[in-house]
Amino acid sequence: MDLAVIVLGLVSGSFLNVCIYRIPKGQSVAFPGSACPRCGTRLKAADLIPVISFLLLKGRCRYCAAPISWRYPLVEALTALLMWLTYRVYGMTFLWAYYSFVISVLVVVSFIDIDCQEIPNGLVLALMAAGLIGSVAGVGRGFLGGLYGLLAGGGPLFIVAIVSSLMLKKEGMGGGDIKLMAAIGWCLGWRLTVVALILSIYIGGIISLLLLGFKIKSRGDYIPYGPFIAISTVISVLWGERVIDWYVSSFWG
Ligand SMILES: [Zn+2]
Known part of the structure; x- marks a missing residue:
């Protein structure tokens, strides 16, 4: 169950990144899918695996090599940690x-x-x-x-x-x-x-x-x-x- 909570936390953190980026701009958090802010290429599933894609791509866009902010994996890992700690205290x-x-x-x-x-x-x-x-x-x-x-x-x-x-x-x-x-x-x-x-x-x-x-x-x-x-x-x-x-x-x- 711990692993399931951590995975859910990572996926949630990925969505929170979208919220952090788009809400101040007044954009929808649901559509369209994520794109690289520099080259505009729509990101595929393989580019969007929380934390892991960042590490595999060594922090750069797969298409134009623009650096990706370390804040994305940080928010994902932080969200997973917090949801897991909450689970340890309150159970399922x-x-x-x-x-x-x-x-x-x-x-x-x-x-x-x-x-x-x-x-x-x-x-x-x-x-x-x-x-x-x-x-x-x-x-x-x-x-x-x-x-x-x-x-x-x-x-x-x-x-x-x-x-x-x-x-x-x-x-x-x-x-x-x-x-x-x-x-x-x-x-x-x-x-x-x-x-x-x-x-x-x-x-x-x-x-x-x-x-x-x-x-x-x-x-x-x-x-x-x-x-x-x-x-x-x-x-x-x-x-x-x-x-x-x-x-x-x-x-x-
Ligand atoms: Zn790019």
């Missing part, structure tokens, strides 16, 4: 499918935010729709739990945005981040959302300092917050309850 259950979907959307959100500094509303809506299905299917949080999650996720960031725009006269938190965190709250319920939100502040802070320290980014550069929200949400989905147990037993004995 509805929750596995549910969280795999949520995490897949977050992979797309992260890379689009890095590329375009925006979080498409369509992806936020996809999460809202998933959460609604989750409410009906019963994913360990009731309908109200989802609403509390929505407030727990979106509320604090909304307040940060208001305060920073009033005090610093600049946008400290993008609207896309607020909507994303609210939608995640709606999907996860408030407990895991609080864990994700707090983690995102720490992870965002540490990685931002590293990016500045290593001069990869300079002061005043835009550092997308979406990827930090995504990483934190994945950790919360996989190990959030353990984080809560550890925290409660450490600080409230």
